[in-house]
Amino acid sequence: MGYMLEGSTGAWEIVCGLEVHAQVISESKLFSGASATYGGAPNAQVSFVDAGFPGMLPVINRECVAQAVRTGLGLKAQINLFSRFDRKNYFYADLPNGYQISQFAHPVVGTGDVEIELQDGTIKHIGITRLHLEQDAGKSMHDQHPSKSVIDLNRAGVALMEIVSEPDIRSPEEAGAYLRKIRQILRYLGTCDGNMEEGSMRADVNVSVRKPGEDFRTRCEIKNVNSVRFVMHAVEAEARRQIEVWESGEEVRQETRLYDPSRGETRSMRSKEDAHDYRYFPEPDLLPLVLEESWVEGLKAALPELPDEKRRRFCEEYGITFYDAGVLVAEQAIADFYESVAKGRDSRLAANWISGDFFAAMNRTGGSIENPPVSATDLGALIDLITDKTINGRIAKDVFEEMVETGKAPGAIVEEKGLRQVTDTGAIDAAVAAVLAANPDKVAEYKSGKDKLFGFFVGQVMKAMAGKGNPALVNEAVKAQLG
């Protein structure tokens, strides 16, 4: 039995599908040459086409189409060689033409499949219904002037991909995992930066509930949810609301709702009766979008390795666990970092260092993988010093902290501070003998069966050697001398 919500009439199942709006990474907008980058001064990145001036015509940006096709391929989806743009008509002050150019009947990408992993390690498949290209609207701001609204059209005309999932999602956790996975794939592909805070990715969440085994009941759509956490909360809150409605004997009405994160609840935005009649019809200013199979094949051949494949390869090639591999492929840059550290080295040790001390240092210092606390080269050199027994693992941690602090190379730190580990058995034997001589009572206790004291002797020896003793050799020497 999957995730269920308990109501007064028994268990309810959540049915959820997501529409993810992802801003396409491209130099220029979907239908104009204006810059599509984020953060320009208001209305600085607007062409006459974007502003809907008389006589202006859209011209499709080839790179945006390529990005949509790459995304489709990354979602293991059908690429439609014939697709078409339609006009979605509605009036709003930040929609300059009075219509949005979108794809209604013939999207560029058809059905696909996304694999998600849940906390308990379960793998689940979520179906992709379609992906289509459309242009973004501008931004209305109502808080800049006491009586006027102001409009920034920088975003107007920027390419969006709308990725629609099947209603295959059954829990808030699955919704979160799906959204994270989509973001991961898009970031790997370089087709969307996935930055939900800046609004370059947002989700409309469709939720309904049902008793196990039933057909679908009426759904509600929660618009424009802008974080993974909010999506998860919204699914839960909306499902609970609907259960209450059904259980009170009412009917859930199909409507569009908004999620209010401060209250943790959804509220009605407009009912089905008030829904816009968008009067879709084929965009007469554009020819149908016809793709050449060879062009699509070319894009496919140039796709980067995607997270699922990379994870499997990491397990096989580097002998690390599926879990560790999952952590390391979370982002392309981390995976690359790992590979450059692990190549030709003890790859498991590299994985442990990165997911352990390295991530800890990154979090602590507020760094990022692009601006890491220590470079891949230096971390690799540190691991080399461990494997060639120049230093032991304990000293390595100190060296690592020193690297984070000073940015120096590990070799230099080891030399400077004389941290080279002692493998001279004569020196070790002498240190062991001294420790045993200084603790005759403990030696006696050990010999009468208190085995645990072995660790005490090793610790004392290491302390006497300022931590630089080779741990294996120290162990051996202690064992030998205790006889």
Added chain:
Amino acid sequence: MSLFDLTIAGAGAALAKREISAVELTAAYNGAVAALNPRLNAYITTTPELALAQAKAADARIAAGEAGPLTGIPLAIKDLFCTAGVRTTAASKILEPFVPPYESTVSGKLLEAGAVMLGKANLDEFAMGSSNITSGYGAVENPWKREGSDAKLVPGGSSGGSAAAVAARMAMGATGTDTGGSIRQPASFTGLAGIKPTYGRCSRFGIIAFASSLDQAGPMARNVEDCAILLQAMAGFDTKDSTSAERVVPDFRAAAGKGVKGMRIGIPAEYRMDGMSAEISALWEQGITWLREQGAEIVDISLPHTKYGLPVYYIVAPAEASSNLARYDGVRFGARVDGEDLIDMYERTRAAGFGPEVKRRIMIGTYVLSAGYYDAYYLRAQKIRALILRDFTQAFGKVDAILTPTAPSAAFGLGEKMDDPVTMYLNDVFTVPASLAGVPAMSVPAGLSAEGLPLGLQVIGKHFDEESVFAVSAAIERAAGFSALPALRAK
């Protein structure tokens, strides 16, 4: 011979030989505009100073030996073409304050060729009309008069200002746009030649859209050769218009001289409509005879879906228009009437800015695209449009060009046909099918009505075969020897 008797071809030759100067020619036309425009209202905006400056530049170009056939030729530009720095209204009050910062591709090409712009020609508001009475800047008067009558006649529409300007010799030629007959019908009403080229032949960039899948720019001039010269400069692929065709532009002027010997000319049975006037019928017969006499083979053909042309057109065009005109909302440019809130501002702005015909078509278009009606109207219209195209494709398997009348009547009086918009729409019955099919079609003056008004014949060609259209039109022109002149004109 006065400067006003010169054709574009003739003036081009005279300019090249330095017999006349561009400044002289433009000054004369500026004078004609100043004298006649207050009466005819053919121009919404006149640009005499700009025209003189352009004429000076043209003279310099001629002196430098860098002139083309249009260098120094004064033209009227329909006020649907955006012209950089010159107010462009689409004859709508909603665009009264609009000065585009950009130039339409077609008008830009003409200016590059050295043409001189006398002003922006009047038209039906947003090109919606067949009589130029829907203009927000007043109706245009046809310079032609019925024999023995001083009643004001319409010049046709929507390119009525362009037509009146060229006919009254307030311009040597003009740009028009044709969505369902807006070049051909006014050409017919004013004794001019005018061609709507193949959809995609001219760029639509910078032309204010009425119905995007039908709109096409084209020239209007006193004869076929002048139209060929103008279209030569206007046509061509434009990366800024995805629907413009990436095709070589042939030599239209040469095509006009080719003759029709051996060509097969189709006569569509369905264009012999019930109630067609005897006069129009006789003119058509005359045209057939002329072509036969010049060695063409006349072939009876069928275009079975012709009768659906008008209803399909009056669904498709308003549907696209309702969407194309949504941008006139008072937010970014043009006129605005403030309101209580956003919706109120939209309503007030659009109520004040659009005239009744534009509102009617926006409502029709909105209706036919609405949920529940889309399939019955828009979708069905698209299907029939495909059948109309198939009619032409099949016919052009058998013939090289098709000959029909341009309009069901000669120019009518201002104020006539006003009671019922549908009567007005019937004007387009012969011109709309070629628009729906996207094929080139030209109106050429072929004779006078009993009342002494010009009547045109229409020549329709295959996609991108304007050459045959020019050849057949020129043959009719030669045979017709049309030389009548309108009552009101610069002399």
